[in-house]
Every structure is written in C-alpha cells, then in structure tokens.
Amino acid sequence: MTFSLVARCAETGMFGLAISSSSPAVAARCAYARADVGAVASQNVTDPTLGPLALDLMQRGMSAAEAIAGVRDLGKFIEYRQVLAVDKTGATAIHSGPNSLGIWTQAQGPNVASGGNMMANDSVPQVVVDGFLASSGHLGDRLIAAMRAGLAAGGEAGPLHSAGMLMVDKVAWPVAELRCDWTNDCPIENIATAWGIYKPQLDAYVQRAIDPREAPSYGVPGDE
Numbered sequence: 230m231t232f233s234l235v236a237r238c239a240e241t242g243m244f245g246l247a248i249s250s251s252s253p254a255v256a257a258r259c260a261y262a263r264a265d266v267g268a269v270a271s272q273n274v275t276d277p278t279l280g281p282l283a284l285d286l287m288q289r290g291m292s293a294a295e296a297i298a299g300v301r302d303l304g305k306f307i308e309y310r311q312v313l314a315v316d317k318t319g320a321t322a323i324h325s326g327p328n329s330l331g332i333w334t335q336a337q338g339p340n341v342a343s344g345g346n347m348m349a350n351d352s353v354p355q356v357v358v359d360g361f362l363a364s365s366g367h368l369g370d371r372l373i374a375a376m377r378a379g380l381a382a383g384g385e386a387g388p389l390h391s392a393g394m395l396m397v398d399k400v401a402w403p404v405a406e407l408r409c410d411w412t413n414d415c416p417i418e419n420i421a422t423a424w425g426i427y428k429p430q431l432d433a434y435v436q437r438a439i440d441p442r443e444a445p446s447y448g449v450p451g452d453e
Contacts, residue, residue, distance in 0.1 A: 230250055230251055230252055230272075230273065230330055230346055230347040230385065230387075231248060231249070231250040231252070231255060231259065231272040231273060231311075231345060231346055231347070231385070232249060232343065232345030232346075232348065232353055232354065232357065232379055232384060232385060233246060233247060233248035233249070233259070233260075233270040233272060233313065233343065233345070234246060234247055234248075234270075234313075234341055234342065234343040234354075234357050234358070234361060234372065234375050234376070234379075235262075235268040235269060235270050235313045235314060235315045235321070235341070235342050235343075236268065236315060236340055236341040236342075236361055236368065236371065236372060236375075237267075237316075237317075237319045237340040237341075238340070238368040238371075239319060239339075239340050242265070242317070242398070242399075243368045243396060243397065243398040243404075244263075244266075244267055244268040244315065244396065244397050244398075245268060245369065245372050245394065245396035245397070245405075246260055246261075246262060246268045246269075246270050246313075246372070246394070246395050247372040247373065247375065247376045247392070247393070247394045247417075247420070248270055248272070248392065248393055248394075249376060249380075249385070249389045249391065249392035249393075249416055249417050250272075250385070250389065250390070250391050250392070251385055251387045251388060251389055251390050251391075252390070252391065253390060253411045254391055254408070254410040254411070255272075255391045255393060256391070256392065256393020256394075256395065256406075256408045256410075257393075257408070257410070258271075258275045258277050259271055259272045259275055259277075259280070260393050260395045261280030261281060261283075261284055262284075262395050262397040263284045263288065263397060264397040264398055264399055264400060264401065265317060265399070266287050266288045266316075266317060267284060267287045267293065267296075267314055267315050267316045267317060268315050268395070268397070269283040269284055269312065269313065269314045270311075270312070271310065271311075271312050272310075272311050272312075272313075272346070273310055273311035273326070273329045273330055273333070273346045274306075274309040274310065274328075275310075276304060276305065276306070276310055279300050279310060279312050280312075282299070282304070283296045283297065283300050283312060283314050284296075286300075287314070287316050291316075292316050292320055292322075293314040293315055293320045293321050293322040294320065294322040296314055296316070296322070297312060297314055297322040297323065298322075300312055300324060301324055307326055308326040308327055308328045309328045309329070310324065310326050310329075311323075311324065311325045311326065311329050311333065311344050311346055312324045313335070313342045313343070313344050314342070315340065315341065315342055319339055319340035321340075321341065321342035322342070323335045323337065323342055323344050325344060325346075329346045330346045331346055331347035331386060332346075332348040332349070332350065332351055332386070333345065333347070333348065334348065334351040334352075334353070334354050334355075335354050336354040336355040336357070336358040337358065338358045338359075338361070338362050341358050341362065341375075342358070343355075343357035343358050343361075343379070345357075345379075345385070347386050347387070348383065348384070348385060349383030349384055349385060349386045350382070350383045352382055352383070353379045353382050353383055353384060354379070356378050356379055357375045357376065357378060357379035357382075358375070360374050360375040360376075360377070360378025360379065361374070361375035367428065368396060369396060369405060369424050369428060370424075370428075372394055372396075373394070373420070373421045373424060376392070376417050376420075377421070380415075380417055389415065389416050389417065390411055390413070390416060391408075391409055391410050391411055391412070391416050392408070392409050392416035392419065392420045393407060393408040393409070393420065394406075394407045394420050395407075400435060400438070400439070402438070404431055404435055405424070405427060405431055407420050407423045408420075409423075433445050
C-alpha cells in the first residue's frame with residue numbers, strides 16, 4: 230500500500246522524505262519532519278500520532294533507534310504499524326510490525342531508510358536506499374531519484390494514486406511540502422514536475438518569510 234524513504238543531507242543537514250501509495254492523500258497522514266531534529270514516516274494502517282511522537286523523542290535528545298523503541302513502547306496496536314526515522318547524526322531506525330500488510334520489508338543506509346508494505350517484491354526498499362546513495366545534488370533531487378528507482382523495481386503491487394515530498398531546513402516550517410493527493414497518472418512524476426517548478430524558487434520563498442525586503446519579486450504580472 231505504501232513505500233517511502235526518510236533521509237538526511239550530510240552536506241547541509243536538511244531532512245526530507247518522499248512517499249507514495251495506492252491510497253489517497255498519503256503524505257497528509259504519513260509524512261513528518263522537523264528542522265535540526267529528523268524525519269519520520271508513519272505508515273501501514275497509519276497512526277498519525279506516531280510521527281510527532283518520534284520527533285518529540287528525538288528533539289529531547291534520543292537517537293533514531295531510541296525514538297523508535299519509544300514508539301514501540303508508547304504506541305497503540307504497534308504490531309500493525311511501520312515507522313521509519315532518521316536523526317540529526319544520520320542514524321536511522323525502522324519498526325515494521327508483524328501485521329504489516331502484504332509483502333513488507335525495509336532497508337537502511339547512511340543517512341537514509343526505506344520501508345514498504347504491499348510491495349510488488351521484497352527488493353524495493355533496498356533499491357530505494359541504493360538509488361538515494363547513488364544520487365547527488367539537492368536533497369529533493371535525490372528523494373525523487375530514489376522513488377523513481379523504487380518504482381522501476383516494481384513499487385507497490387497495485388497502482389499508485391498519491392505521493393508527497395517534505396523537506397525541512399533551519400527554519401520552523403517546511404521549506405518544501407509537495408503533494409499529489411489523487412491521480413490516475415503517476416503521482417511520483419507529478420511530484421517530480423512540481424519539484425522542478427518549485428526548486429528554483431525555494432530560497433526566495435524562505436527569504437520572503439524571513440525578510441521580504443531582501444526577497445526577489447515574484448516575476449508574475451503585477452509584480453515585475
């Protein structure tokens with residue numbers, strides 16, 4: 230039903246995640262990140278409280294592994310949940326409950342973790358991790374590359390209908406939060422298209438929030 234990755238850029242400290250599913254609006258329920266803390270995906274019979282819980286635990290100083298252990302201890306019906314985390318050191322941890330749906334599996338690497346359920350095959354998360362590690366450039370580009378790799382490896386057993394990408398960096402709000410809540414086309418490619426448009430403007434939107442006097446114009450009619 231879902232496959233995702235959480236990741237940290239070792240060069241910038243930016244955190245991000247990307248996720249896709251056959252269910253609608255997957256990113257609305259499953260994607261969580263906090264600047265200078267980490268990123269968490271909470272999926273598979275989703276409990277949306279587990280993402281903020283893991284981030285709160287990491288913000289208190291816990292590692293990703295300690296935070297996931299805390300989620301196991303404090304979460305309800307944890308045997309149904311799949312939760313992935315990356316912390317500010319780039320360490321990762323994953324909980325996949327035994328009642329995760331269909332073919333479910335997970336993979337980890339430096340600064341990245343991937344997990345999925347109802348997969349077409351059990352290789353997909355490792356391909357996602359490998360795709361991230363083999364890529365370069367902006368974190369957003371690497372997240373897209375990893376998701377494309379996972380899709381090419383089989384992705385979810387059924388057709389995908391929603392996807393999202395979330396990134397945080399230094400400020401208290403997401404610097405990018407792109408979602409495709411439902412489509413009969415490829416939602417990962419919809420997110421990739423949106424990222425291609427948003428990426429050149431990302432820094433300008435952050436600057437407008439911090440100090441609009443130093444920000445460029447929008448470059449649209451009426452604000453030349």
